[in-house]
Amino acid sequence: MAQNKEITLNSITRNWRFIVITVMLFASLSFFASTMITPEYKSQAEILILQKNLDIDPYRAAKASEYAGEVLEGVSGSSDFMNGILEKIGSNAGKFGENPEKQMENWKKAVSVTPLVNTGIVKITVLDPNKRENRKLMEGVMAELQENGVAYHGNENITLKKIGGPVYFENPAYPVIWLNVLVAGAVGLFASIGMILLFGQNLGSWFTNRSKIKFQNGNLNQAFYHYPEVR
Secondary structure (H helix, E strand, O other): OHHHHHHHHHHHHHOHHHHHHHHHHHHHHHHHHHHOOOOEEEEEEEEEEEEOOOOOOHHHHHHHHHHHHHHHHHHOOOHHHHHHHHHHOOOOHHHHOOOHHHHHHHHHHHEEEEEEOOOOEEEEEEEEOOHHHHHHHHHHHHHHHHHHHHHHHOOOOEEEEEEEEEEEOOOOOEOOHHHHHHHHHHHHHHHHHHHHHHHOOOHHHHOOOOEEEEEEEOOEEEEEEEOOOOO
16 A cells, blocks of 8 residues: 555656646646636625615515515516616617627626525626726616616615625626636646556656667668657
């Protein structure tokens, strides 16, 4: 057992060049692939659902707020909600696609309204490739909910109050290049070690131990490199 462990460690140590090259290859590919992805900038805000009627039973009030949050989550993906916001910011649905199906699909990716369980708080998240458009879209969402919220949740006894944000993040939410490179490097590390253990102990010798064999044919000298066979 101890001898097998020693052989394994020796194999990994002897092939360190192969491991380094594999890790660098994986990390480089991940970096270049990440730079090809269009970045998405994120902004977030929070809204508290409050009861106007203070005499209502606390349990019923909590349930009403929770229900209103679920309703807002559902209607946030509707065309009425999308068009109401786009009209406020002076834009149109063509921004999200050429046909209604594509527009709604991209809208749901760009804007999400998520109720936080048992809190009466709704979190709003907006994603957009352009920082300025992200800000405009978030402002439109907040304005639409606070001005016309009743039209969506249908309860005149509640009001929506902004309690957090909007927060506009400077760095792209996607892709996180450094994280992608780190994960790819780790994958390359484990992949190279696995290849050494599975396919042979001399993979690293492909990059180091090359025996030069010379052939002479009259006055012509030809040389080529011979790579050791993997066992």
